[in-house]
Structures are given as C-alpha cells and as structure tokens.
Amino acid sequence: MNLRAIGIIAGKEVRSYFGSPMAYIVMAVFLAFSGFFFASSMSQPFPEATVRGFLFPGALALLLLAPVLTMRLLAEEQKMGTLELLLTAPVRDSEIVLGKFLASFIMVAVTLALTLYFPFLLFLFGGDPDLVPILTGYLVLLLVGAMAVSVGIFGSALTSNQIVAAVLSTGLLMVLWLANLTSNLAGGSEIAWKTAVDYLAISGHMQDLAFGILNTTDLVYFVTVIAFFLFVTIRVLETRRWR
Amino acid sequence: MIEAINLTKYYGDFPAIENVSFSAEKGEVVGFLGPNGSGKTTTMRILTGYMPPTAGTATVAGYDVVTNSLDARRHIGYLPETVPLYLDMTVRSYLEFQGSLRGMASKKMQGGIDKVIELCRLEDYYTTDIAKLSKGFRQRVGIAQALLHDPDVLILDEPTLGIDPRQVVETRQIIKGLGGGHTVILSSHILAEVSMVCDRVLIIHEGHIVAMDRPEDLARRLEGVSRVVVEVRGPLREVEATLRQIKGVERVSRVGPEDRVRFQVECASTRDLRPVIAQTVTGKGWGLIEMQAGGLSLEDIFLRLTEETEAAKGGRKP
Ligand SMILES: Nc1ncnc2c1ncn2[C@@H]1O[C@H](COP(=O)(O)OP(=O)(O)O)[C@@H](O)[C@H]1O
Ligand SMILES: [Mg+2]
Numbered sequence: 349m350n351l352r353a354i355g356i357i358a359g360k361e362v363r364s365y366f367g368s369p370m371a372y373i374v375m376a377v378f379l380a381f382s383g384f385f386f387a388s389s390m391s392q393p394f395p396e397a398t399v400r401g402f403l404f405p406g407a408l409a410l411l412l413l414a415p416v417l418t419m420r421l422l423a424e425e426q427k428m429g430t431l432e433l434l435l436t437a438p439v440r441d442s443e444i445v446l447g448k449f450l451a452s453f454i455m456v457a458v459t460l461a462l463t464l465y466f467p468f469l470l471f472l473f474g475g476d477p478d479l480v481p482i483l484t485g486y487l488v489l490l491l492v493g494a495m496a497v498s499v500g501i502f503g504s505a506l507t508s509n510q511i512v513a514a515v516l517s518t519g520l521l522m523v524l525w526l527a528n529l530t531s532n533l534a535g536g537s538e539i540a541w542k543t544a545v546d547y548l549a550i551s552g553h554m555q556d557l558a559f560g561i562l563n564t565t566d567l568v569y570f571v572t573v574i575a576f577f578l579f580v581t582i583r584v585l586e587t588r589r590w591r
Numbered sequence: 592m593i594e595a596i597n598l599t600k601y602y603g604d605f606p607a608i609e610n611v612s613f614s615a616e617k618g619e620v621v622g623f624l625g626p627n628g629s630g631k632t633t634t635m636r637i638l639t640g641y642m643p644p645t646a647g648t649a650t651v652a653g654y655d656v657v658t659n660s661l662d663a664r665r666h667i668g669y670l671p672e673t674v675p676l677y678l679d680m681t682v683r684s685y686l687e688f689q690g691s692l693r694g695m696a697s698k699k700m701q702g703g704i705d706k707v708i709e710l711c712r713l714e715d716y717y718t719t720d721i722a723k724l725s726k727g728f729r730q731r732v733g734i735a736q737a738l739l740h741d742p743d744v745l746i747l748d749e750p751t752l753g754i755d756p757r758q759v760v761e762t763r764q765i766i767k768g769l770g771g772g773h774t775v776i777l778s779s780h781i782l783a784e785v786s787m788v789c790d791r792v793l794i795i796h797e798g799h800i801v802a803m804d805r806p807e808d809l810a811r812r813l814e815g816v817s818r819v820v821v822e823v824r825g826p827l828r829e830v831e832a833t834l835r836q837i838k839g840v841e842r843v844s845r846v847g848p849e850d851r852v853r854f855q856v857e858c859a860s861t862r863d864l865r866p867v868i869a870q871t872v873t874g875k876g877w878g879l880i881e882m883q884a885g886g887l888s889l890e891d892i893f894l895r896l897t898e899e900t901e902a903a904k905g906g907r908k909p
Contacts, residue, residue, distance in 0.1 A: 356691045364679055429675035433736075436639040437692045438664040588642075 353439040357447025418500030419514035426508035456493035481560035488557035491570040498577040505584040592774040598647035607633040608798040620770040622785030623778035625795035631778035668737030672748040678722035693740040707735040727758030747777040825877030
C-alpha cells in the first residue's frame with residue numbers, strides 16, 4: 349500500500365470538491381438542517397447542555413447527503429473513460445478506492461467541523477456542559493459519515509450514471525438505518541433474525557455514543573461496515589478488468 | 592522492449608484476438624493497422640495492464656504485464672482511444688496530477704511538464720481549462736500526459752482519430768519525432784498514416800495478425816495492382832468489351848448507378864492505365880466523362896493479405 353498514491357488521489361478529489369458548487373451546497377444544507385435541530389433542542393422547557401439534540405437528525409442528514417458527495421467519484425471516471433487511465437497508472441485499485449474514500453471523508457469532517465460552534469455556544473452560555481458526550485457525539489457522526497461515504501463509493505463503482513449511483517447508495521443506507529424496523533417481520537419467534545437486524549441497524553450503535561459511552565461493539569460495527577464496503581468496491585473495480 | 596506471445600482475449604465466447612505474437616525493439620515505432628473491431632484496442636489494453644489476456648503472455652521492459660503489472664506500468668505511457676481527461680482541470684493541474692501518480696518528484700516534474708508542453712505545442716494553453724480545448728488540443732494533452740514521465744514505451748490508441756486534418760499532420764509529426772528515444776506502439780486504420788510514421792507495420796484483421804513488415808516491404812507485397820474507375824458515354828456492352836481488350840487489363844466490373852456506363856478496370860501491374868484507356872475511348876468516338884485512378888482500399892488490402900496468408904498455409908484449411 350502506497351500512502352503517497354492515496355494522498356495524491358485524495359488531494360485531487362478534495363481540490364475538485366472545492367472547485368465545484370456541489371460540496372458547498374451539501375455543506376450549507378447540512379449546516380442549516382443540523383442548526384435547526386440544535387436550536388430546537390435548546391429551546392425546550394428544560395434544555396440540556398449537550399449536542400445530543402442534533403445527533404440523530406445530523407446522522408440522517410449525513411446518510412442522505414453523503415451519496416451526493418460520492419456519486420461522482422467512480423461513476424464519472426467510468427463515463428468519461430478516465431478510469432482506464434487511472435487503472436493503468438502504476439497505482440493499485442485499493443489505493444484508488446482509499447484515496448477517493450479519504451477525500452470524501454475529509455469533506456464530511458470539514459462539514460462537521462463547521463458545526464463546532466454548537467458546543468462552543470454551550471460553553472459560552474450553557475453553564476457547564478459535559479465534554480465527553482460532546483466528543484463521543486462528534487465521533488459517532490464521523491463514523492456514520494465515513495460509513496455513508498464508503499457505501500456511496502460502492503454505489504459509484506457500480507454504474508457510470510451518477511444519479512443511479514446516488515439512488516443506489518441512499519437506498520442501501522436507508523436499509524441500514526431502518527433495518528431494525530423489520531425485526532417484527534419474521535414473527536416473534538425468530539430471535540436470530542431480530543438480533544441480526546438489530547445489530548445491522550445504524551441507530552442502535554449510536555445510542556451509547558450519544559450518551560458518552562464508548563463500547564467496542566459499536567466501534568467494531570462501524571469499522572467493519574466501512575471496511576466491508578471499501579473491500580467490495582475494490583473487488584468491483586477488479587471484476588471490470590476480468591470481464 | 593515489448594514481447595507478446597500468443598495473446599488471446601475472449602469477451603465471453605467472442606474471441607477479440609487470437610494468438611497475437613509480436614515484439615518491438617527499443618526505439619522502434621510499430622503501427623497496428625486494422626479496421627474497426629479488429630482487436631487493436633484489446634491488444635493495447637492487455638499491454639497496459641488494463642485487463643489480462645485470456646491466454647498468452649506479454650512483457651514490457653522485461654516485466655510481465657499480468658504478474659508484475661505495477662512495474663510494467665511504470666514503464667508505459669498510454670493514450671487510450673477515448674482520450675480521457677478531467678474536464679474540470681487545467682492543462683497544468685492535469686499534467687501535475689498524472690506526473691505525481693507516476694511518482695515524479697515536483698522538481699523533476701516541472702522540467703518534464705515544460706518539455707512536453709513545448710513538444711506538444713501547448714504553450715498558450717498551460718492554464719486553460721481542459722473543457723475549453725478543441726478535440727485536437729485535447730489529443731495533444733493526452734499525448735503530453737503519456738510522455739510526461741519519459742516512459743520507455745508509449746502506447747497510443749488511434750492518436751489521430753477525429754481531429755481536424757491540419758492537426759492530424761502536426762500530431763503525426765510529434766509522434767514521428769518520438770521514435771529512437773521511446774518504443775512507440777500506435778494503432779490506426781489509415782494505411783498512409785502507419786506507412787508514414789512507423790518503422791514496422793503489423794496488420795490485424797479480425798483478431799489475427801495477417802502481416803508484419805516494414806512499410807516499404809508491405810508496399811512491395813501489395814504492389815502489382817492498379818485500378819481505374821472510368822465513366823463513358825457510349826453503348827454499354829461495346830464499351831465493356833473494348834475495355835477488356837486493352838492490353839494488360841485483368842478485370843472489368845460495372846460499378847456505380849444503374850443508369851451510367853461506369854466501370855472499374857484493374858490491371859496486374861503498377862502501370863498507369865489512364866492514358867491508354869482515354870485513348871481507346873476517345874478513339875472509338877465515345878465521350879469520356881470521368882476517370883479516376885484509385886489505390887487499393889484498406890478492405891482490399893486485408894482481403895488480399897488474408898488470402899495470401901491462407902494460400903501460404905498451403906490450402907490446408909478446408
Ligand atoms: N468490453 C467488451 N466486451 C465485449 N466485446 C468487446 C469489448 N471490447 C471490444 N469488444 C469486441 O472485440 C472486438 C475487438 O475490439 P477492439 O479491440 O476495440 O477493436 P479495434 O480497437 O481494432 O477497433 C470487436 O468486435 C468488439 O466489438
Ligand atoms: Mg479501437
């Protein structure tokens with residue numbers, strides 16, 4: 349694995365993000381959306397000095413917006429034929445995928461960084477907020493964002509049509525978001541099914557982190573899902589060579 | 592520098608190329624000549640490591656393109672047929688990206704970029720967005736990109752396809768100038784182009800190599816046929832019969848629209864038939880409306896070469 353190659357590809361993509369309106373629109377929408385939910389959580393009768401109020405809406409917004417950021421990454425390369433040149437450059441498929449993942453993850457991180465004035469406001473006006481849940485809150489958003497872009501890149505590898513890529517990955521992310529709703533489908537007796545879909549659902553793994561509790565199951569869940577989709581994306585690129 | 596042995600590639604059940612073998616020495620310019628769908632792009636994609644062959648092996652600069660793909664790729668500059676470029680980048684940032692992907696350090700890269708910009712005459716477009724460039728200039732950016740890291744091997748897939756005639760001439764000159772320093776493989780479906788630019792021509796037809804020769808030798812093999820299309824105002828049958836009687840004429844066949852008296856006349860030597868045809872026709876008191884000498888079309892050449900190859904096999908095929 350050549351880190352330099354990953355960095356070069358990531359750098360090119362980040363520059364291209366900042367050169368197009370799409371990234372700014374995504375950031376603006378996310379800021380407005382999370383700002384609205386943060387503000388409304390602050391105007392409850394007994395507001396808590398936490399960022400918990402925008403974690404779940406924020407995560408949902410990330411799942412919906414990340415595919416917009418990632419849809420171009422591989423679909424456009426396939427459409428324009430530039431993928432042929434990229435795949436014949438002396439870089440590995442895995443470096444290409446990781447570079448693109450890194451670029452879109454950086455965009456997610458930048459977007460989240462723009463919301464850091466929420467906790468700042470808490471410290472300024474909210475009395476004495478707890479630091480740990482704020483940190484784990486941001487951690488969980490970063491993890492959800494990383495997961496969303498890994499699924500997004502997977503969708504982008506499957507087609508040369510950006511819209512199709514975005515719809516595919518949004519669909520997949522929504523399934524993961526709402527997986528636990530299907531726990532009743534198989535009837536009450538199917539414990540295995542319920543355990544599985546509960547484990548798969550994103551929201552179940554956000555709960556503890558939202559309250560400042562770090563546990564390995566949740567971290568393993570996020571890292572596994574991210575690694576899985578990156579791995580599958582690399583395989584998809586490879587099958588194109590063997591067709 | 593390049594060694595391909597029995598390359599075969601199946602797309603599903605369809606054999607795009609079969610048992611393609613050739614080699615190219617250092618500094619040689621080799622042309623792949625063949626009509627659309629003959630397997631030129633497929634062969635090049637195998638050499639560049641884009642996809643592996645179904646069977647056979649190839650090495651570039653001593654590295655196997657499948658088992659040692661990364662090392663082989665380091666020695667290759669490639670211009671795919673579609674001239675893929677990132678339209679949202681400037682010429683400069685595009686070249687910098689391609690150079691750094693190929694591991695060029697920034698100091699060496701600046702020198703390299705200056706060199707290819709000059710070679711491909713892109714000086715005035717250094718900071719232009721690629722989206723704003725014409726097809727011909729995009730092609731040059733594509734060539735510049737392939738040359739940037741000074742690779743041992745250059746693979747150019749139809750580098751003059753779809754650009755305007757003046758730029759075609761310039762592009763050919765650029766490519767011709769590359770021989771010696773680089774081993775170049777280029778594909779084309781234009782006979783005149785490969786004859787002009789290449790040291791050696793490899794003719795591919797339906798996935799098979801049907802001839803491999805220096806352009807001069809190839810021309811010699813293809814010699815011996817000249818052809819004239821003539822249109823006459825006169826009695827159809829009589830004209831035909833008269834044309835057949837001209838000395839040296841091998842074949843006369845009717846061509847063109849039904850209502851015209853138009854024939855294609857072939858003879859078995861490189862002799863120009865036009866004067867004698869003109870003389871004969873006017874001597875009979877018919878009107879000579881049009882006369883045109885034509886060489887063999889590419890299709891004819893493939894046909895002849897394929898027949899030749901089959902014949903050389905001694906008719907073993909049914
Ligand atoms: N990806 C592919 N899938 C299926 N068939 C293909 C593919 N690429 C090329 N072919 C077929 O293989 C043959 C050779 O194609 P190609 O190598 O592109 O020829 P050329 O470059 O000489 O025009 C053609 O008949 C073409 O239709
Ligand atoms: Mg082709």
